[in-house]
Amino acid sequence: MADMSLKKTAMPEQAPALRNKNFSEVSLGYTAEMAVSEAKRCLGCRHKPCVSGCPVNVRIPEFIQKIAEGAFEEAYALIASTNSLPAVCGRVCPQESQCEGKCVRGIKGEPVAVGRLERFAADFHRENAAAEEKPEKRGTNGRRVAVVGSGPAGLSCAGELARLGCALTVFEAFHEPGGVLVYGIPEFRLPKAIVRAEIAELEKMGVTIVTNAVVGRALSVDELFDEGFEAVFIGSGAGLPQFLGIPGENLLGVYSANEYLTRINLMKAYLPEYDTPLKRAKRVAVVGGGNVAMDAARCAKRMGAETVYIVYRRGMAELPARQEEVHHAEEEGIVFKLLNNPAAVLGDEDGAVRGLECRAMALGEPDESGRRRPVEIAGSSFVLDVDAVIIAIGTSPNPLLTSATKGLDTNRRGCIIADENGATSRAGVFAGGDAVTGAATVILAMGAGKTAAQSIDAYIGHKK
Amino acid sequence: MYKIVGKRALNAAGTTFEMLVEAPLVARKCLAGQFIIFRTDEFGERVPLTIADYDREAGTVTIMFQPVGRSTQLLAGLEPGDYIRDFVGPLGRPTEIADLKRAAVVGGGVGCAIAYPVAKAMHAAGVAVDMIAGFRSRDLVMLEDELKNSASRLFIMTDDGSCGEKGFVTDKLRDLLEAGGRYDEVVAIGPGVMMKFVSLTTKPYGIKTVVSLNPIMIDGTGMCGGCRVSVGGETKFACVDGPEFDGQLVDWDELLRRGAFYRDAEAEQREHACYLTGGARHG
Numbered sequence: 174m175a176d177m178s179l180k181k182t183a184m185p186e187q188a189p190a191l192r193n194k195n196f197s198e199v200s201l202g203y204t205a206e207m208a209v210s211e212a213k214r215c216l217g218c219r220h221k222p223c224v225s226g227c228p229v230n231v232r233i234p235e236f237i238q239k240i241a242e243g244a245f246e247e248a249y250a251l252i253a254s255t256n257s258l259p260a261v262c263g264r265v266c267p268q269e270s271q272c273e274g275k276c277v278r279g280i281k282g283e284p285v286a287v288g289r290l291e292r293f294a295a296d297f298h299r300e301n302a303a304a305e306e307k308p309e310k311r312g313t314n315g316r317r318v319a320v321v322g323s324g325p326a327g328l329s330c331a332g333e334l335a336r337l338g339c340a341l342t343v344f345e346a347f348h349e350p351g352g353v354l355v356y357g358i359p360e361f362r363l364p365k366a367i368v369r370a371e372i373a374e375l376e377k378m379g380v381t382i383v384t385n386a387v388v389g390r391a392l393s394v395d396e397l398f399d400e401g402f403e404a405v406f407i408g409s410g411a412g413l414p415q416f417l418g419i420p421g422e423n424l425l426g427v428y429s430a431n432e433y434l435t436r437i438n439l440m441k442a443y444l445p446e447y448d449t450p451l452k453r454a455k456r457v458a459v460v461g462g463g464n465v466a467m468d469a470a471r472c473a474k475r476m477g478a479e480t481v482y483i484v485y486r487r488g489m490a491e492l493p494a495r496q497e498e499v500h501h502a503e504e505e506g507i508v509f510k511l512l513n514n515p516a517a518v519l520g521d522e523d524g525a526v527r528g529l530e531c532r533a534m535a536l537g538e539p540d541e542s543g544r545r546r547p548v549e550i551a552g553s554s555f556v557l558d559v560d561a562v563i564i565a566i567g568t569s570p571n572p573l574l575t576s577a578t579k580g581l582d583t584n585r586r587g588c589i590i591a592d593e594n595g596a597t598s599r600a601g602v603f604a605g606g607d608a609v610t611g612a613a614t615v616i617l618a619m620g621a622g623k624t625a626a627q628s629i630d631a632y633i634g635h636k637k
Numbered sequence: 638m639y640k641i642v643g644k645r646a647l648n649a650a651g652t653t654f655e656m657l658v659e660a661p662l663v664a665r666k667c668l669a670g671q672f673i674i675f676r677t678d679e680f681g682e683r684v685p686l687t688i689a690d691y692d693r694e695a696g697t698v699t700i701m702f703q704p705v706g707r708s709t710q711l712l713a714g715l716e717p718g719d720y721i722r723d724f725v726g727p728l729g730r731p732t733e734i735a736d737l738k739r740a741a742v743v744g745g746g747v748g749c750a751i752a753y754p755v756a757k758a759m760h761a762a763g764v765a766v767d768m769i770a771g772f773r774s775r776d777l778v779m780l781e782d783e784l785k786n787s788a789s790r791l792f793i794m795t796d797d798g799s800c801g802e803k804g805f806v807t808d809k810l811r812d813l814l815e816a817g818g819r820y821d822e823v824v825a826i827g828p829g830v831m832m833k834f835v836s837l838t839t840k841p842y843g844i845k846t847v848v849s850l851n852p853i854m855i856d857g858t859g860m861c862g863g864c865r866v867s868v869g870g871e872t873k874f875a876c877v878d879g880p881e882f883d884g885q886l887v888d889w890d891e892l893l894r895r896g897a898f899y900r901d902a903e904a905e906q907r908e909h910a911c912y913l914t915g916g917a918r919h920g
Binding site: 346347348384385386387389390391392412413414416422423425428429431432435436440446447448449450452523524571572573 | 662663665666676680681682683707708722723724725726727728855856857858859860861862863865866867872877890891894895898899
């Protein structure tokens with residue numbers, strides 16, 4: 174009989190007043206007892222609604238059953254059979270709108286904490302079994318596939334194809350693989366040691382990662398085919414930062430969220446032994462309401478800012494960020510200046526930021542996105558006294574690769590056009606993740622990478 | 638890891654270096670005007686440097702630099718046989734060598750290292766090149782023979798008159814223009830202030846002036862937006878839209894301010910590091 178308590182087993186966390194001064198992980202993870210107890214809340218539904226909510230179809234009731242039995246390593250093996258990055262997904266997936274959103278237990282009370290359990294199994298494996306494992310290099314079928322970009326889409330595609338026996342080479346422009354997992358998502362949400370361990374698992378399977386390789390400049394897609402790759406998967410993400418187009422955006426102290434987060438996460442500006450400079454701002458305005466805005470705001474707080482604002486033109490209900498992220502940000506003292514739209518960044522005589530001029534907004538009729546359109550309230554202009562502004566209003570796909578690749582069609586937003594199987598307008602070239610959809614989530618990118626991997630496998634199989 | 642296979646000082650004072658780095662992926666395809674980003678070690682910044690030369694067969698790339706900030710100082714401390722942690726490129730758009738008859742190439746200090754291949758390429762294409770190379774003093778003069786061989790005329794300018802003529806490169810350029818020198822294009826490569834004043838000098842003559850910018854950046858692929866520069870009222874990313882731009886359209890004051898953004902922080906950090914470790918890397 175399942176445990177019928179209506180609430181999830183609580184996740185231990187660092188206290189807000191402590192954690193907003195360090196970069197250690199906020200959520201501390203379940204103990205074995207907590208995991209077993211939470212696993213017992215699962216009803217083991219035969220129609221498995223949770224699995225249909227998962228872009229990579231993790232065998233959720235099966236692995237939870239194993240945790241309930243205390244067979245943690247078997248639980249991990251079940252997850253890893255369909256998911257290339259379990260420890261990552263257990264931390265950053267928006268479970269509330271995916272697996273947990275479909276959980277029967279969620280109809281009355283809280284759903285089973287699928288994400289926390291996935292994280293537990295992956296962490297258990299990493300801490301206990303991973304080191305003892307023999308490298309399980311798969312016998313390859315001799316088919317070579319190139320993956321462009323080592324973010325969630327690329328890694329997931331590479332992992333899946335390696336499992337199917339292909340020889341994989343992943344090209345990464347940065348000096349470290351992981352894409353948004355290493356440059357974007359902060360250490361306190363996703364420790365980089367975990368990303369490295371997940372990538373090490375893929376390398377054990379025979380995936381080769383080449384860093385400092387910019388496809389679109391140093392190498393072209395055509396050259397990859399010339400070099401003997403039979404198919405190419407493009408998972409180059411949505412790396413191009415958008416700016417507001419308001420006066421003062423080039424003043425000193427205005428950062429794109431990409432730059433700000435990269436300096437902190439990839440380039441480790443928060444660690445004294447690294448040379449990476451970052452302006453130590455006292456009062457910071459982060460413009461935007463998504464997960465990236467929350468990450469930037471929480472980083473700014475940890476870098477020593479006294480006051481950090483989220484400036485967003487719609488209201489609380491419209492914030493695109495996950496509720497959990499908003500909740501954590503509020504707990505950590507981030508101030509939400511909602512229904513405000515930036516009109517100009519103001520500078521001092523040295524060209525440094527001294528304020529952000531905003532206008533108050535009211536919500537009008539729903540727009541094409543279904544959200545109520547913000548309308549400016551006349552005469553409502555005011556100035557937020559800040560010395561840094563971080564623009565986190567979204568990113569679009571980087572044109573570097575698409576503009577250098579003939580025959581690869583893109584839409585008017587610069588996204589690569591790919592069908593539901595990841596096939597593009599060019600034979601042998603597949604794509605998925607943010608490069609196709611525009612900025613979305615880690616797990617959607619992983620799902621797309623995995624789907625494309627299956628298409629690639631079929632494609633090179635047919636070529637034989 | 639990228640092996641250093643050659644290194645030499647480019648001037649008598651030993652303040653500017655040429656380094657050859659084994660980087661086959663960069664050497665394979667790079668063209669004049671493009672740049673690389675290096676990171677000396679795990680703790681280092683990512684720093685852009687323009688490619689001075691390359692050898693496709695040997696798989697080597699030549700960079701020339703003056704140790705100014707912490708990262709270039711660390712780089713200068715490395716010797717042949719040592720390795721650079723990261724070396725990525727080629728980045729940016731290559732130089733467009735248009736159909737020119739007469740051109741002036743203006744180099745300032747270490748900028749001459751980058752102006753040299755431009756002059757060489759133009760000279761080889763049959764363009765009449767006036768090369769104006771500026772340095773603070775005699776002991777900082779570099780590549781004198783190379784520059785002489787890649788220009789119709791070479792004018793060396795020093796601040797103190799210890800070599801060539803006394804004065805700034807803009808003084809010479811103005812003289813040449815006033816004396817009736819008609820150029821199809823002027824290329825200026827050097828410190829931001831120099832490029833600004835070269836652009837101002839050529840403006841009344843309506844001569845197209847190409848400058849090569851080297852702002853602060855992280856990735857070099859358009860991702861961080863840190864290298865944004867206003868050109869003709871539009872925001873451009875120097876890493877992907879440049880690094881070469883029309884100097885008469887660049888907002889120089891903004892560019893110079895942005896370039897100096899971390900200067901104080903770096904000076905403070907350097908002092909701190911010297912105090913702790915005598916300048917060596919992290920104990």
